[in-house]
Amino acid sequence: MNAIRTARQRARDELTREIKAEARRQVVAEGPQRLSLRSIARDLGMASSAIYRYFPSRDDLLTALIIDAYDSLGAAVEDVESHVPRENIRARWQALCAGARSWxxxxxxxxxxxxxxxxxxxxxxEDTIAPASRVAGVLGQLLADGWQAEVLRPVRAPSLRPELAEQARHVATVIAPGVPPEVLAQALIAWTQLFGMVSFELFGHLVGSADPADEFFDHAVECMADVMGLPPA
Amino acid sequence: MNAIRTARQRARDELTREIKAEARRQVVAEGPQRLSLRSIARDLGMASSAIYRYFPSRDDLLTALIIDAYDSLGAAVEDVESHVPRENIRARWQALCAGARSWxxxxxxxxxxxxxxxxxxxxxxEDTIAPASRVAGVLGQLLADGWQAEVLRPVRAPSLRPELAEQARHVATVIAPGVPPEVLAQALIAWTQLFGMVSFELFGHLVGSADPADEFFDHAVECMADVMGLPPA
DNA sequence: TCTCCTTCGAGATCACTGCTCACGTTCATG
DNA sequence: CATGAACGTGAGCAGTGATCTCGAAGGAGA
Structure with missing residues (x-):
């Protein structure tokens, strides 16, 4: 709250940052499994017990990294998507997907x-939903814009059962005001599809089938755009 | 090869089974992270070093569990799907999805x-692709049956770019002989969608949106059936 | 300025872990 | 029957997350 911070607090913030930075380095290099508080302490030239002044446990440190990762992904997607002309809804969706996959x-x-x-x-x-919904927000805005501009074609899909309609309505109010639940349900499908694909590619579940996944990814992105009723071109 | 096995080999097989069983018990109870060779050894009343006579490392034990899990999932899906009349292609797809999610x-x-x-x-x-493709085989068979019976409607989708077409053709020869690559590409989409959804549900990424995911899942399954061109009803 | 309380880092320690190795034993086979 | 491979044991290595005590340092109020 106070803009002026004591020397102690500045040191604390800096060390917290350094610990996270070193932790991220280790996660990037060797994966979350290999993250070790002791080796972080070694690299930072401090006792391993000192880390616990900043993060109560290894899992808490990991959670901090998770939040940062959500944020980083969200920022990357927002950046890529923001460079596309606002009126080209389909291109914005393509950018969102490409940005997410590339990140x-x-x-x-x-x-x-x-x-x-x-x-x-x-x-x-609780701490993760805010940064996690960042890229969801991009999708929501895109849909809201498309709906307001009346370029979203009504999709031909099975009608929603009541609970799903309610869920979709609720998501719409949070993320894409004005967009009808039918469209949002399709967006939810595209949503899970997008990350399902990326996960499959990264985790090696496409090796036997669509191994260089570029064309498959692009193809699926177009199909999902159609499923959501995004206008062509 | 020889049907008659020595006492030593019988003991070895049995112990291997027991180790895996106890390991599975631990994984089921506390997750893969907490799997500990030493506690397995304790529960089995043997020295921890003895485990290494059966599995060269912790990761190898985990890999064995992975293969078993693939197999178990495959068997479950096969079982559920096999109880559906062969000619009802859409119902078979629904059963496949429901079986996978339920497992x-x-x-x-x-x-x-x-x-x-x-x-x-x-x-x-290498060791995992065979059991991993088991449930893929179910989908392939279902498509092949539908194609042969000429009930699969040709899907309206962007035409495939050459590499993707080649990949789809290759997958078709392995899993769904006779099925054209266009259909198989759509099946690949449905494939990643299915597991993307299940993963999102299990890993808690639907909490804010489609939390009781039953209706969303059913809805998506229908949409995917349409995307693949499966006949209605 | 001085005191007192909070914060901090160090080091020892606990209870674990995966993994290796030398050692005797047990079994199957030449 | 003998011999070599397979087996189980216990000690030991190197490493881990986490806790605790203790002395040093910082910061705020008197």
Missing amino acids: ARQHNHEYALIYGSPVPGYRAP | ARQHNHEYALIYGSPVPGYRAP
């Missing part, structure tokens, strides 16, 4: 951290 | 083992 391929282990198996017993979702 | 929900940690982040540095895929 994932460049940050292999960090992607696994957030979209792989949940590492700790169970991590508190 | 995943019942075998949370084992699902994470195979479709979560790859645990070891890198596991040899």
